[in-house]
Amino acid sequence: MSVQEMTAAPTAVKEKHHLAFFRQSGWLMIANVAGGMLMWGVHFLAKRIPEEEYGIFGTLLAVTMVVPALPLQMVFAQQTAKALATGRERELSGMIRLMWMGLTALWIVFAGVALFKQAWIVEQWKLGSAVGLWITLPTLLMALWTPIFGGVLQGSQNFLWLGWSMIFNAMGRAFLAAALVLLVVGNAVSLMTGVLAGMVAAAVVAVWQSKPFWSAPIASFDWRSLLKQVLPLMIGFTAFQFLFTADTMFVKAYFTKDETAFYVSAGTLSRALMWLVMPLATVMFPRLVHSAAKSEKTNLMGIVLLGTAVLAACGAISLTVLGPFIVKFVFKPSYVEVATKVLPWYAWAMLPIAMTNVLLNDLLAHSVYRVVLPLVAVVGAYAFALTRFHASLIQVLQTLGIFGLLALAVCAWFSFGKRKRN
Template structure:
């Protein structure tokens, strides 16, 4: 009886910790979301074409696989800390930074060469916004590494503070730069660069114990084999989350401002419930590595479904007021035509994200090839059906629903050999 009571007490304590940590990150996401809306208030001060350019460039930075990268680092950090392999972890982090910086340098060179074409095709008036975006992309490559270390170490307090710093510095700088410098996209992108820089510096300081000590040499090939499925799996989630705005900018440049405003609000649903999966992930990694019983999937999935459903309905109800408050009255009618469809697409994506986190945390990679195939079919669907921005959202909603169905199928069919899920040592 004591053992049973102790077990129930441990489960209750784990769930209390889970809700406390995820609650903190949800508060952080809510506050940062509200603060980040301050950037979109600037749509009242700058021309619609410059606002559309800023949103498009910010969306391009979202296409950097920041979420997959963060989750890879979180998984490696959680696993190595659970197995007391700090020297191995330090080598991975420092080696990863070096490779990411080299990849950025190659990509930046390509963008410099293609700048005239990109400026013309994306209707960018001032090329300076592209140069600032390049520096921002470097920060966006470093930031998920820092956040991944904090997440994997379950240092959710400083993870949240680092996220807050990004939002506060970004919005404060944007207001000052737009008001006193230039009323164009370059100011908004410069502010984003300053926010990311502040976030990275804070995170580096708080995670210094994980990457400053003695380190084992990085076995790059072994690490790539181990983490590529994670990268691809989370990459598909990110692609479905963000790629549509770029397609709309390409095909419907005159409607991008309305579409981007609807997307900003609808994506808030993912940011609201994302902390539940983010907190669950390193706990599942830890319990898997140590062969412990720690399944939080049911409580995470149910909580996500309830929150995203209620929030989605509320967003559609208060949408006209919120749009008028953040933007201008001219945005209300065209944005509200898009917003319900956008919110409907984000709901299955939020649920699929929980399942993806669960599967990949347990190194159950069977779903990954299917997700990659789904991403290819999603692009094919967009190329075939893009008569209007709303039709693009129809394609997105179908893709997100199929993603949820695929992940559910594999969750209900566990790996055939118990105990075969391991995290191999990378030396």
């Protein structure tokens, strides 16, 4: 083989991997945007139900969001990618089954307590009836199952069916919710029934497509070694999920129902930015885990970070310019004034969070677990700051933006250190 051929071969392989990456990322972007638009369509139904019922829906939906879906999915994505790279498929099968049964048992206990205390819950949350709680409980179970098997799909790089799982989730949610609100009754129960239908569809697809991994013969695995890998991942991604979502919970605690509704409407539009950029990190993570397990070098993170920054910035600019028109089109007239003022702040606060997500995925894929404690410290300080700085909705978002930048700085520091050592 000539020198030119020897040089060209790795280049061709690298280009092939990059093409596959962009093809898979492109598909997940399509699935995310399509699914996101369908889920966003549920908020059009806000015009058809009383504001009080929409507030109840927000409360019940927030309960399902307490499930650490992102950390769970990333744990199983990491373990699946590493098992496939090192030939430990039987150990992976045992881990999946054990976690599946364990989380289901935990849900049974939680559901039993919730049903025993349902009268108190209905009164405290001002639900009106227990039906919303009954529908939320199985939704929580699906919210526990979906990230397990979605993580297996991600780790095995089965992005085709991971994308379809997202789309079926959104279709079930949007179509059934719309049918119930428009044809039966416009209330929170109808909307939550749609959420349940979507979660069931997503879980069924993920369980079905990941069957070769969880139905394989099992082998024992080293619990201590597993915990050393899993705990930092769970804590790190839980901290990120808190940074990404906790502002809404604090707003509910410190502001009126109307102000919360306005804030949620702006948040729905702003978090749509993540529909565009998160697929890049989703596809990147198992590839980096696989490369790290085989001690292979890759420049994928730099490409993903640049793409995320450009897409998120373009999205923030678009929402800043077009946001007032979009708010008028989607939400009630009473939402427009406050949501329009809040929207630019919300959109730009998402930019550092999106970039933090990329760097954190890269660091944890390479087992740089030293980043976890500083990140947790930043997030803890963020939670404390929100209890002190909430004079207005804009001040809440300014706090989110500042701590998003701090989280980005922490991840950038450790990422720079990792590259310097390499």
